[in-house]
Amino acid sequence: MDHGTTDSEPRRSGSFSHTGSASSSCRRRSISFSAAVPFRIDDDIESETVSEAGDIGDRALQSNRHSEDASLCFSIDHASQNGVAAPTSLDTLLHPYGYWSRDPALNTISPVSPLPEETISPLSVDAMVCSKDKKQEELPKLWDYVLCLIHLAVFGILGVLTRYLLEKLFGPGVVGSFLMGWWGVVFKADISRISDYLAIGLTTGYLGSLTTFSGWNQKMLELSVDGHWVFTVLGFLLGLFLAAYSIIVGVETAKGFKWLLTRQNGSSGSGIRSSSSNWRVDSSRRHLAVMVVLILMLVLLWGLSGELLKEQFSSGGSGAQLWLACIVGPPGVWIRWFLARLNGRGLGRSGLFKWVPIGTLIANVSAACIMAALSTVKKAVNTQTCDTVASGIQLGFLGCLSTVSTFIAEFNAMRESKHPWRAYAYALITIFISFGLGTLIYSVPVWTKGYG
Structure with a gap:
């Protein structure tokens, strides 16, 4: 699972991206969160991803699906790779796909670089693999x-x-x-x-x-x-x-x-x-x-x-x-x-x-x-x-x-x-x-x- 961002992605984007693409690439979707996303979303996403820990079935093969049908995985920015210091004064929460920090004053969340030994997800999620290094040819x-x-x-x-x-x-x-x-x-x-x-x-x-x-x-x-x-x-x-x-x-x-x-x-x-x-x-x-x-x-x-x-x-x-x-x-x-x-x-x-x-x-x-x-x-x-x-x-x-x-x-x-x-x-x-x-x-x- 890759934790970095691509060149085309902002380091701290201000949007909630839940993109859809052709069938094969649907298995490799990612979600980017910013510090402007309300913290309440975290619990909804955790509930959905935990529920999909075993399998999400043929939803991974549907090219045109609504946002609630998309397979979920998190693209977590490494603070050290992007030159951004990881926050130290915020409450740190362990999410199934990495660490997220909550600012109680602003009621927002932002990604924090996880430790190397903690990057292995405890979940077993079919079709939820963030592997940006894969460039597989899309199939009908x-x-x-x-x-x-x-x-x-x-x-x-x-x-x-x-x-x-x-x-x-x-x-x-x-x-x-x-x-x-x-x-x-x-x-x-x-x-x-x-x-x-x-x-x-x-x-x-x-x-x-x-x-x-x-x-x-x-x-x-x-x-x-x-x-x-x-x-x-x-x-x-x-x-x-x-x-x-x-x-x-x-x-x-x-x-x-x-x-x-x-x-x-x-x-x-x-x-x-x-x-x-x-x-x-x-x-x-x-x-x-x-x-x-x-x-x-x-x-x-x-x-x-x-x-x-x-x-x-x-x-x-x-x-x-x-x-x-x-x-x-x-x-x-x-x-x-x-x-x-x-x-x-x-x-x-x-x-x-x-x-x-x-x-x-x-x-x-x-x-x-x-x-x-x-x-x-x-x-x-x-x-x-x-x-x-x-x-x-x-x-x-x-x-x-x-x-x-x-x-x-x-x-x-x-x-x-x-x-x-x-x-x-x-x-x-x-x-x-x-x-x-x-x-x-x-x-x-x-x-x-x-x-x-």
């Missing part, structure tokens, strides 16, 4: 959508396969949250310098599909339906604790690794930038080459999954469920990605509760409800075919529609913000609504009908 809107959907599909299937393997060992939620700290927070900007689509594929596609909130909620429902309420509560508390601290450990270890890389190269990130620039996908030819490779991979994965499903469907079992999951997984990723456009918008025209990631909340709650309904259907029908189809949809489509890693990234961003209570409120809202509706859909029929 259709290409933008196709590239994103293909990246999401391929990495989503890989996430399903990884989650299936990790469930045999230990919770994939911990691994996904840990990797989110690496790829979605510390190295997000470096990955985006290579390709914005790769960053979206790794975080929204792979990590989002690697972890599943609906599966976690369903396991707690199955414990509660057997009367194990203590284990149900502990399952939610321990699961949230482990996932939350996994992303913290991921961020800290990634910072350490990045520090070693920059120390080895003898500069603050220039070595990483120079190495990533060699792999940068910044032309139509390179985008086309990546698109062809990913299409071939998607056709191969779907074709292989279809053949294996045809062979193993009659015998049922986990193998048939896995191959069906690989086929139906990508639509779940796509729907979650489109729902993410609601993050940061708030409710109604006035945009109430912008800090709540509405899109992620809808994805997780709806997937948890459908997961509970299919579990009820499996118990009611109780046939091998029904079990294979329902379990495959649960593992693939619903596993990719819901996500723990994005949920935890948003939780961690709220916890690091000026209003840490919002993190726990968001977690309680998600868990209570999902578990409450799941109890009505799954537990009540099991108790009343006596399903075994």
